[in-house]
Amino acid sequence: MPQMNMIQALNSAMDIMLTRDPSVVLMGEDIGYFGGVFRTTEGLQRKHGEHRVLDTPIAEGGIIAAAIGMGVNGLRPVAEIQFADYIYPGFDQIVSELARLRFRTAGDFFAPVTIRTPCGGGIRGGQTHSQSPEGIFTHVCGVKVAMPSNPYDAKGMLIASIEDDDPVLFFEPKRLYNGPFDGDPNKPAVPWSTHPKGEVPDGYYTVPLGKADIVRPGNDLTIVTYGTMTFVAAAAAAAMGLDAEVIDLRSMVPLDVDTICTSVKKTGRCVVAHEATRFSGFGAELVALIQEECFWNLEAPIQRVAGWDTPYPHAFEWEYFPGQARVTTALKAVMESA
Amino acid sequence: MPQMNMIQALNSAMDIMLTRDPSVVLMGEDIGYFGGVFRTTEGLQRKHGEHRVLDTPIAEGGIIAAAIGMGVNGLRPVAEIQFADYIYPGFDQIVSELARLRFRTAGDFFAPVTIRTPCGGGIRGGQTHSQSPEGIFTHVCGVKVAMPSNPYDAKGMLIASIEDDDPVLFFEPKRLYNGPFDGDPNKPAVPWSTHPKGEVPDGYYTVPLGKADIVRPGNDLTIVTYGTMTFVAAAAAAAMGLDAEVIDLRSMVPLDVDTICTSVKKTGRCVVAHEATRFSGFGAELVALIQEECFWNLEAPIQRVAGWDTPYPHAFEWEYFPGQARVTTALKAVMESA
């Protein structure tokens, strides 16, 4: 099977969809001739033409709005926001329009727009190139929210998102573009070619939204996470010798409540982890939900691991990032409790 | 003591601050000559002049941006967003700028902007005049988030917000403008003059942000809520004959964790209620936090009462609104559990 990093996997997904479905178009800042600042759309304009892969003005609000109009007119736009930190100028069009169109027209109009955007820290991007705003969108009814953690899922989930008739916010943890990452920036970088999820079929396949992945089965406790933290949390648990069940959510909306609750009911202990800021982050919803559903099975309070409730500071990237030390503290708390 | 409804109380707060502090300016759509679509700023332009009470273009993003610039130049702007549903065009300026300015300049620049906006349903406003987006802002570090539930608090908290050097998002539950509301739209409207919190001093006073109010002490269970649901939840508990301790948070950021946890530790049972949609709403943070802090005291899973995870539909306003029936179900669940 071919080896791909996450960038190549995403590129392959878009290439396949541009080829299979004439209604698919890509649009975004620097994505056309140049192939994107992360090179995710490299070669696609040359192959599919300037009318299928559009360079756009630097106006995230305009990009989303135009994508909605195009979606209403039968196209299937995939819009890139260059960094998740820059999605906010498009917020109104996402929340008030994209998310609401099907509902307010009783299904008569809809716009099958996928919004791709790199998120998360760990690349020295400072406070405006490191954010993880996914939690905000999970509170907005009418949009799906997904984040893959590896090349295989990235390709399959992106294809599923493009084919989905509902709008999808597709967050790409940029720290994982080139390889898995266990949270230690001082270790040599590991490429995806060393990882089983770096094996990615060349052709079409989908990984459905709404289905979590148990990346490691276990009995001591459940770790519910997604994105970069999948690797960090698993590594921390392994280092502690814990038999943790690690769940990579892959999509937050829809959420695979069954997989989560089955696991927590089995283990009785749970840690929830994400890179986004803690207060009112998506972890809060997970904790609320798990305690509602699994209260009587819990042997300890659920612990949250998250970014601090501050912007992501350039100089303190690794003091900010929820690395193994932070996970370990939570794991200890949840294992020692009771 | 004078009687005021919430509109009069807010008007009085702004009038006092315009009088006391020459740097205070008001701005917003229709707020000047006309006095605002809810008449909250009535008479203030006539009294304080066109340079203190500004009618603005219909551009929420421009309003917030201009307010930030004015704040940096020594003014203390109070910007009105006509409905909370229309705050999203200003989202980027709030999240990326207003919330971040002090941090990114190490305190050298800041903009003491207060953003007032009517929120919540119950006035037949349909999906675009009924939203409660406060939860989203609680995930944005760097802004304070407040919502009063009565005229007394409204005035004191608005003055505190205007005087605060941090930006404050000040949500006004519009269903409470004219009187308390127990969730039953078929009962005759009750004016604030019948309620002790409708007694509002004429002069200057503050109600600090970050301090919750125990609106009713009790021992059976704790209800943590804010805004309109303060009255609905209290009424439901009273109707069931429960000795509920009802906490009106008043501000979500900063959050009065001590008052909440002291109460839950005492009662061992907790219901969290808000009008906003449930999934990833502020209730999730409350539940997560309470189970972290009070896990060993809990005798039943914490229940959430909230709006459904759909837009607020015009025709089904009362099926949507989290009225006493929804609260009652949660109260029963939390009392019967164990």
Added chain:
Amino acid sequence: MNRRSRLHVPRVPARPGEAPDFSYVDLSPAGAVARPDVNARARDISFLAVELVRVLDDNGEALGPWHPHLDVHELQLGLRHMLLTRVFDDRMQRTQRQGRISFYMRSLGEEAVSVAQAMALRPGDMLFPSYRNQGVNIVRGRPLVDLMCQLLSNTRDMCKGRQLPVMYHWVAGNIFSISGNLATQFPQAVGWAMAAAIKGEDHIAASWIGEGSSAEADFHHALLFASVYQAPVILNVVNNQWAISTFQGFAGGEQRSFAARGPGYGIAGIRVDGNDFLAVYAVTQWAAERARTGAGPTLIELVTYRASAHSTSDDPARYRPKDDFDRWPLGDPIARLKQHLIRLGEWSEQRHLALSAELEELVAANWKEAVTYGMLNEGPRLNPDLMFDDVFKELPPHLQRQREQMRAEIAKKD
């Protein structure tokens, strides 16, 4: 240097109790403005953004190069559509006053905008209206009962009870959904037009925005994207002078016409007498041909007057003189087209009265039918279960659960 800048506050010409003053409105005589070739470059025709294209003069005579030379039946049809719009508006306003519907917004005084523009477009062209464009539904033959059912949020409401009154849509009629959020439809229309161009189809898009709403960011997005991709779209600013209580000066109209924004972006901008059916028709036709032949987008400013309150929640007596519409220099679009037809010998006061009566009856008959499908608080009602549909294409598990919970709540109440 002694002169100091002071914050400028746009001047409102007259407030309640003062005499209406419309001297600020720049007028051109009927027939006076040149009609450039449809392929003219935007930069060469910027005079169109300053002048005011008018065809009908004060006597109802049609003059000059913009005279569209419509046949009499078209004119009579236009008159009928405008009158029907007005009769419909009046009746719906009254039903709101009676508490039958929760809210309403009339288009009194600006009926020519929607009617003439929709008539000048083809049925396959996609319309992205604002909330004051009910006329486009009428032109496209929407059964009135459908509109009324939306206003009533009843069992035949095309929005299934989800939207405030007047937020119609119509897939079959190529009329897009109206949003409660101002201006959002403007760049969406551009995106729609871009898609048409990508697909090589010759349908064009048209959208409408109030002059007040043109302050929103989406107005800029629309002009910018239309300019960059030369999208086949007509962007209309309905300058009815007021945005709720706010005068058009607060949207930037004091310094420059709204049409002038177009040339700033390299888009043809054209200012037209919005109460002159013939001028509106001609300008729209010109812009449509431009768009359809690849000559690019056009920004049209329709100068008109919001003769009524903003909505049933508004009372304009608080912020403007009562008799203002009587003094409005561009008159009433219905009266002007009627005068023109009478002058042509193709209409009369009697026929007008008869038509009015016919349309009143039509509206009444439709209303009678509509209420049989239910009213907001009376008669048949939509199933509240519907609230959970269409949030997503498929109902996800958490909404299934919430629907169950709602059913239980309702059962308990009953």
Added chain:
Amino acid sequence: MNRRSRLHVPRVPARPGEAPDFSYVDLSPAGAVARPDVNARARDISFLAVELVRVLDDNGEALGPWHPHLDVHELQLGLRHMLLTRVFDDRMQRTQRQGRISFYMRSLGEEAVSVAQAMALRPGDMLFPSYRNQGVNIVRGRPLVDLMCQLLSNTRDMCKGRQLPVMYHWVAGNIFSISGNLATQFPQAVGWAMAAAIKGEDHIAASWIGEGSSAEADFHHALLFASVYQAPVILNVVNNQWAISTFQGFAGGEQRSFAARGPGYGIAGIRVDGNDFLAVYAVTQWAAERARTGAGPTLIELVTYRASAHSTSDDPARYRPKDDFDRWPLGDPIARLKQHLIRLGEWSEQRHLALSAELEELVAANWKEAVTYGMLNEGPRLNPDLMFDDVFKELPPHLQRQREQMRAEIAKKD
């Protein structure tokens, strides 16, 4: 009708391997454009948005009504500031290549913009720069070591390690904080100017935005609010032809100049040769006087060229010809001012070399000092506790708790 609209895609004049082609740039001869009175109404001077104000001709002679007649010391100072900007940029670029700083952005080729504009303003005027305006710091006398400490995120970083390199600010120098989010500063500058007008102060504000960033909504907000309130502000679009890989046509520059957006909003718009120190100075002075005397805002488009890569993360060889800057018709701002001074007999190649050497040394000395305060991964470091400060004015309890947790994590690692 056979012609159909096709989606237009803006044309890029030349790609890698092709010959640079700047025929699309509209030029006016030096000295040719009239200089209107500073109180002229925006609508009467729209020619300024089309022409290109130039003072220096190809031989370095200063011509025409915009000649600012600066004294020689001013000119020499301007040359020095521009050269220092360039030397500083070069040196910082190299430190980035050496891994000392994480990121850098040069202003190569556009030094006249920041330097001439800042010199034409008063110290009390508030500047809202973009990330390519380092020159304004140099003009206002910022110690270089301060800038370097920011780049290094070290113990003397005025941002306390919180911002990416180049995102400076300076309270004492009246230079606002640079945001990583494009365009946000533009309407903030207008708000600042509105406040000055409200308070009756005569300070004005100036802001800079890239032509690519002018596509953002905030560009529109700025123009609109400036127009409505006639705010005393200068809004500058630095049209350096590129936005990362994206050509200016994708920001709307193909159809119309960026300066032309101004007149669309009723704001004076003026297009100036951004590499002509004298022209930039003169135009800025004119706009400042307009603003200060209550004649309203001005939009200035500075036509220049981004001679270097977008940032240290970019490689322009992927999207444009390598030798493009050599063919850029407006030349190099430093070479042109130097030529002018030599022509005046007030400068020479030797003095230039000596100045270069002096500035290299100045920069080197500052760098030597700066690194003693720490580097990103070496030497003294800021206390990570600082991460929790300034989120709010007072540290709230939940951040106190998180700070404790972080301290414990660090203790564990050590």
